[in-house]
Amino acid sequence: MNFLSIPKRKTGNRVCGITSVIDLGIPLGVLQSILEDYSPYIDFAKIGIGTAYVTPRLQEKINLYKAYHVKPFFGGTFFEKCYHQNKLKEYVQTLNEFEIEWIEISTGTLDIPLEERLQLISMLKNDFHCLAEVGSKDNSFDMPVDDWKQEIKLLLEAGSTYCITEGRDSGTSGIYEKNGEIKSNLIHELIKDIDVNKIIFEAPTPRHHMFFINEFGANVNLGNIKLTDVLALEAERCGLRSESFFMEG
Structure with missing residues (x-):
């Protein structure tokens, strides 16, 4: 169908408007069915x-x-486990063996110094596309806004293709409060000096989806999306849900 005035979505090999799903063990047969129908909406x-x-x-x-x-x-977390056990060489070999082209450099569980993460990105960026996650999974840790901004800027400058803002699959840490409320002041401060298209916001629930879509439009980058939410998210991006109803093309 093509008769409504709705927001224009990026298509094909998107560099913004990204939907990044989280696969926590979906069986192959189920995954095949989902991808057959919804893969154009997944990046x-x-x-x-x-x-x-x-x-x-x-x-x-x-x-x-x-x-x-x-x-x-x-x-x-897989990356951090390998870092913790001094197995990064084996980790990189594994990525190559499975022909994985993207690598996530994170510090959600471990406190890996920023300088080490920058060095890792500088070392790996010629062989992989880097995704640098910023923020802690520890919801008792409140990272200062200036630290968020500095880390994202430096990680992008070092060669990370995108920075991911930590939110967990539960939406209760990083850019979220313990109760799941969005740290909206933090988000607005981040995008004052940083290109929003270089950030992937972890947004595991429809409430989180709608905040970012309403704030930054249909083509905001969102991560930690449940595979079962992919079609609903695309409808939300297109103004086809009550919370995004008045978005138009």
Whole structure:
């Protein structure tokens, strides 16, 4: 159908308007069905937390995503576990073996110094597209706004393609309060000096989706999207939900 005035969505190999889903163990058969119908609305797939290490038929899953032009990558917790055990060399070898082209550099569980993360990106950016996650999974830690801004700026300058703002799959840390409320003042401060198209906001629930869509438009980058929410999110982006009803083309 093509008769309504709705926001114009980016299509094809999007560089903004990104939808990055989180895969926490969806079976291959179910994934195949979802991708057959909804893959045009999906850009990235994070094989979340450390599930890639224990996923059966992992290569088949990676190949399936790629067949539908979705970019797979491993969750940051897997990266941090390897960092903690001094296994980053083995981690990189694993990414190469599975032909994963994107790498997430995060510090959600470990407190990895910014300088080390910058060095890692500088070292890896020639072989991978880098995604740098900023913010802690510890919801008792309130990172100052200036630190958020400095880290994002420096990580992008070092060669990260995008920065991901931590929100967890529960929406209760990082850019969110413990109760799931959005730190809207933080978000507005971030985008004063940083290109919003270089940020992927983790937004695991419809309430979070709608905040970012209403603030930044249909083509805001969103991450940690549940596979079952992909179609509803696309409708939200197109002004086809009550909360985004008055968005027009």
